[in-house]
Amino acid sequence: MSTQFQLMTEQRFRPFFFTQFLGAFNDNVFKTSLITLVAFHAVSLTTIDGGTLATVLPGLFILPFFLFSATAGQLADKFEKSQIIRYVKVFEIGIMLFASAGFFLHNIGLLAAALFMMGMHSTIFGPVKYSYLPQHLKETELIGGNGMVEMGSFVAILLGQVLGAWLAIQSSHEIITSIAIIAIAALGYWTSRGVPNSPAAAPNLKINWNPITETYRNVKFIWQHQTIWLAIVAISWFWFYGATLLAQFPNFAKNVLYGDESLFILLLSIFSLGIGIGSLMCEKLSKGKVEVGLVVFGAIGLTLFGIDLYWSGISVHESLNNKYLLDYMDFVSLHHDMHGNIIFTYWRLLADIALIGFFGGLYIVPLYALIQTRSEKSHQSRIIAANNIFNALFMVISAAFSIWMFKQGYNIPELFLTTAILNALVIIYLCIRQPEYLKTFVAWMKP
Missing domain, CATH: 1.20.1250 (Growth Hormone; Chain: A;)
Structure with a gap:
């Protein structure tokens, strides 16, 4: 049997895999459900044009990657990672309760705020996600482990988008969507409890809470490598x-x-x-x-x-x-x-x-x-955080490039x-x- 499939039987990988899978799944169930709802029932939520909302809402999800990635990278280097993962999962349950209120009240403000917070959730989890693997996998297992994580992420995105779109077009979408997203978040927290201890890479790190100067510092560090x-x-x-x-x-x-x-x-x-x-x-x-x-x-x-x-x-x-x-x-x-x-x-x-x-x-x-x-072990999470900022930037440039091409x-x-x-x-x-x-x-x- 291939090493990457053997990893699914081991405590050092399986709980982490399912935790990140369920996080990506819930991201896309909620995000797609909201965007589908806006596309077909915008009038019940707001007077803002549905097409405008469908363009703005994905931007709200991406915005936290620019605002909080630098801080998230420092937190992942300074503190024990399994504890961060569990805190993030508790945060996700809170966000989904908040989103459920938005669905029931037909309040686009609450739903947009929940989408922004889910972007924060993904921003905090990202540096932990990729710096966790080299702590628990041998170098010969990293390709297989990353392959499993990438496969899981894209399958989760696909399933989340299909389920989210289906939930949004149901007659009682408020209740079934709310039950689904809260249940997935709770299941993610349950799987996170099995993630093994992952010692801090830089426990003496002093947090720089200014995202601009910290992002500049990270980019400068990466440029030297x-x-x-x-x-x-x-x-x-x-x-x-x-x-x-x-x-x-x-x-x-x-x-x-x-x-x-x-x-x-x-x-x-x-x-x-x-x-x-x-x-x-x-x-x-x-x-x-x-x-x-x-x-x-x-x-x-x-x-x-x-x-x-x-x-x-x-x-x-x-x-x-x-x-x-x-x-x-x-x-x-x-x-x-x-x-x-x-x-x-x-x-x-x-x-x-x-x-x-x-x-x-x-x-x-x-x-x-x-x-x-x-990457230097003490800077691994911060490097991943900087990578996430660049990923978000390139996705924004992609949208601008597409608009320019069409014009x-x-x-x-x-x-x-x-x-x-x-x-x-x-x-x-x-x-x-x-x-x-x-x-x-x-x-x-x-x-």
């Missing part, structure tokens, strides 16, 4: 690429593929499962060591299948007409275009999305393991094509700045 700096840039670029695709999937399904909500869910599911499988494959492909050559291999796949997604998307769009409104079953069973010609592009498009996810998993897991193994008259497939080409430039830059990536990739490719 270029291997870590470039790994963080590479990780943040992945979040730019992923955020660009995921944000456009609903309109891609509707306006390019002429599909309904079920087709969007199919695209999201295939992408998430692709990342999960890619993440799990990292351990086998890296042969038990931190194999940064996989980053280059993953990046090549992200570019090639991103480019092909453009071609397959255009082909499907042109082969149909806007009289179609396909559900996911219609889409996967289509074999002819509107002229009766046999085509295979539909399956090719789904394969492109699955393989973008798969190569994304191969790309991201070794980068997290690289940070964990090469220039480009369509969604062309946005995907541009992102795939930019990905090639990023990995070339990475290999030039850090030749280790290319050298290890060449060595890894040799039989």
Whole structure:
């Protein structure tokens, strides 16, 4: 049996895995339920336009990463981690009680505040999440452990989004959504009680409560360690690429593929499962060591299948007409275009999305393991916190870049094509700045 699956039988990993899984799951159940509610029932909540709210609310979730990451990193380095995890889980239960009041009172202010606090919850948990693993796993287990965590995170996001959307459209959504989010939070706290003791890395650290000066200090520290700096840039670029695709999937399904909500869910599911499988494959492909050559291999796949997604998307769009409104079953069973010609592009498009996810998993897991193994132990959590700030920044830039592209008259497939080409430039830059990536990739490719 693979080491990464053996970890699920061990106390040092299993409670932590399920705690982080349930946290990501609840984040997305609540967030998606709220955004779906806003999209379809905004009038019952507020006079603010639903489209405006759907744009602003995700920003409220991301904002705490800028405000509190620097402090969260210091707390994770200064204090014992399992205790922080349990405090965070108690905080989550409180947030979900607060959110439930918002659902019952149809109060958008309470719901927006709860979303902001869930962003705080994720901000505090993030540095603990990635600095916990190197404390409890051997270096040979880090790739497998990170692969399991990334797989779990994306499966949790997928399931959370599906459940959240379903809860929001039920007639008695207030009560069933409230019961679900409180129950998931309580279950997360229960699993957190099994997380083993994780001693503080820097117990004598003096907390700097000013997020601006502390963020500057962290960035300055990382810049002095270029291997870590470039790994963080590479990780943040992945979040730019992923955020660009995921944000456009609903309109891609509707306006390019002429599909309904079920087709969007199919695209999201295939992408998430692709990342999960890619993440799990990292351990086998890296042969038990931190194999940064996989980053280059993953990046090549992200570019090639991103480019092909453009071609397959255009082909499907042109082969149909806007009289179609396909559900996911219609889409996967289509074999002819509107002229009766046999085509295979539909399956090719789904394969492109699955393989973008798969190569994304191969790309991201070794980068997290690289940070964990090469960071100074006393600064590990603060480095992860700085990474989270950059991730959030790149996701905001992704949204701005997409808006700019559309204002220039480009369509969604062309946005995907541009992102795939930019990905090639990023990995070339990475290999030039850090030749280790290319050298290890060449060595890894040799039989």
